Amino acid sequence: MDKKIIIAGPRGKMGTEAIQMVHSEQTFELVACIDRINGGKQLQDIEGLPDLSVPIYENPEACFQEIDADIFIDLTVPGSGFEHTKLALLYGICPVVGTSGFTEEQISALEDLSMTHGTGCIIAPNFAVGAVLMMQFAKTAAKYLPDVEIIEKHHDQKLDAPSGTAIKTAAMMQETRTSKQQGHPDEKETLVGARGAETDGIHIHSVRLPGLVAHQEVLLGGPGQGLTIKHDSYNRASFMEGIKLCIEKVSQLDRLVYGLENILD
Template sequence: MMSINIVIAGPRGKMGSEAVQMVSRNKTFELAACIDRKNNGQTLNDLDGAPDLDVPIFDDPEQCFQKVDADVLIDLTVPGTGFEHTKAALLQGIRPVVGTSGFTNDQITELENLAAQNNIGCIIAPNFAVGAVLMMQFAKTAAKYLPDVEIIEKHHDQKLDAPSGTAVKTAQMMQETRESKQQGHPDEKEVMDGARGAETDGVHIHSVRLPGLMAHQEVDFGGPGQTLTIKHDSYNRASFMEGVKLSVNTVMSLNGLVYGLENILE
């Protein structure tokens, strides 16, 4: 079996460093290079705490993609950087696997068009945890029967975007099955701004940011005399790596953009 040559963006980040470990342990993956805004010209084994791998580091993604023989980019950075990296990869014929949440609809459309024009695979997943994807799918099913629903998502206090990409994606998926309606009392009034959270299509989304948390979401449904809670917890970043690995293998046979891990699960 041919090995898949991989570039990882953000190798010093918590998710990026987990991806470096995952790739280095996988016999069918080869870590070809890393993209990092610091440490240009160094190798991975020059960095404190990094694996002892003689892998070049670039600060310029275009230069990286031109100099290195790569099949796939794994990007687990932040929305602005991740968007530029993904665009550059698609233009160079490299298949992106992107776990950065917070892309706008316009950005996703632009990347979708680029992938189609270049006839190349791209996977963008707000959440790579398989359990989280199942939680979203179950919520989509439940919303057809219990349209009164709120989302509470909880993350560590270093997360930049709120609500999370997973919460936004969950609300979008529920819109496909849920009867559109406003919830709560028609004369409800927020005594403090934001008390009811964000709102999309009548669904309220609440974001919690605290140290000690990783990535957690519950979808609460209510009906006459009953409630249903669908809940998922990621306790460490290893929970995301099975989804990343699946995406790397799958993106090699795609010829367009797929948004959401649920679309590649059998």
């Protein structure tokens, strides 16, 4: 049986790529889109979008009420993404969320809602399988090389900093890394922010430039040595295999899973 899918954020670069991916898969069916404008139109009415007779809704609740769907994919921004995901769970539609920037409180609220309704949900800070491997390698390395900094680089239209991937990487390393403050104890920033953000002594630096997509380096150092673990997404096709995997797995869950690494075999 085909998986019936709703996508929020169809005009974004990720949304457009996801529409093409869903349309190309024989067992997936795109049944509606949610957009903050263009309500009442079809995808085929919007310049630059595929020539498909798929309805667009501005009101997400109306969409969930009227459309028979199995999976909801959110590729929007944190504020609307959180509200969309709550509604999808309330209507028994399994969310796959690529929107980053949710707070710990928001994730906790979605976890409770997912468990209460027994509806699977996957939130993935990064859908690229290579990025997930990078995070897992960094987690292993941090046990032996606890002096570490993260540099994440994204396109200049990204709204949150640091990225969800960087935050997730730091959290995973904290599971194995000995907590410590890094650098000279008398270190002083002569320009505020020069050392980046800090969590548990790990410094995170965010770069935003046109031409970038999604890139991250984890730099680890020890006496006389250094280790760099790096991942690059050169275009948004790199995220589609992860989204496909989430679509296949999410309906088998009865709770929220945070991070693609938790559903890899």
